[in-house]
Amino acid sequence: MQKSNLLKFIIKNKYLIVGLIVMGALAPLAHTEPQPAEVLAVYFTPPTGAVHGLTKHLDGAKKSIRVMAYGFTSVEISQALVRAKQRGVLVELIQDEKSSQNNGEAIAPLVEVGIFVRNDAEHAIQHNKVMLIDDDVVVTGSYNFTNSADKRNAENFMILKSVYAAKRYAENWAIHWAHAKPLTEVPKKKRR
Template sequence: MKELIAYLKQTLEDRILTKGEKKALKSVISDKKLSKHDLNRVRSEVFNEARNHFSDYKHLQVIDWLEEANKLILPKERQSFYCRSYFSPGQECLSTILTQISYAVRKIDICVFTISDNDIRDRLEYAINKGVKVRIITDDDKTNDLGSDIEYLQRKGASVKVDNSSHHMHHKFAIFDDEVLLTGSYNWTRSAAQFNQENILETNDKKAIDSYQKEFDKLWGAMSVY
């Protein structure tokens, strides 16, 4: 899948998808025998890469509209169970987080030690602007760190709660539209992508999602408004 995504990014350099490139892409997709989940991930990466070529918000809105229309037009098939693992350093974990933020259409519940990666910050802001309800539970001490994006996201419309204790709120998980769970050691920081040995597990397992959602709701009820 990495090979396919890298090739797709390469074809965008001249803004033209030639007949030869189309043929090569079809061949790669056929050879890799990618699952529906993998193909959806690749499709999300295509739209994400297109977004990276624009800075004007109106242009980004058009790409967002195009992605949402694309999802509606294509027949939605029942998603079979999946559970995938990603590791850092490298872009796998970060890409997974950004992809799921882009996919979300209703709500994102985030329970993480800290957020200081500006790519994640910007993608969450974009989700908020398109009407996704974002709730964040985080550690109170980490909100004061240089580079923390918590206050920024709260000002942009995210609802934020903190633990207000001498101990740490050390969870790292997020739930997207009640359909996908991300969990693991991965801190939502740039260092985690660039230097640290970290991991993320991604799954649509209903029992796992329900269990983590129950924990999120419990913490949300117990913690203080930021």
């Protein structure tokens, strides 16, 4: 095709060409059709007590619990993870490296029973608040896994049963796990 004919073709079919380019750019999104999910629970704080709903689900874990936590000071959640480990459940936790200095009291019992903990310093902050239970349950929301989240802050989280969502979160979790560094020392509790 000669240059002048090509130019005429492009001008005449500019909308078709733009449409094809847009469709090509959107093609990777085509596989993201709606997926079924069962909402197992939705919690808000205040009032306090949402942590009990979360620990109930952790206590029901059979195979694995994977955690991505920005803050992790909740002794109740820590105790539920220890119980899971003692039942033979694989438990792994990624915490934000910068906020890890505040997490000693809740992290120490995990390390003592052999739960693998890693610090993620790859980002300005690792701000995820996610738990994956048994490859089909996702816990996510604004709720930090902290005492303040349950007793003082306005927070929320939902617990979803969805193999699709759990798989997507597990893929993201694995990326963070790969670049996070193993915890080498549990921070001492800060004196007040």
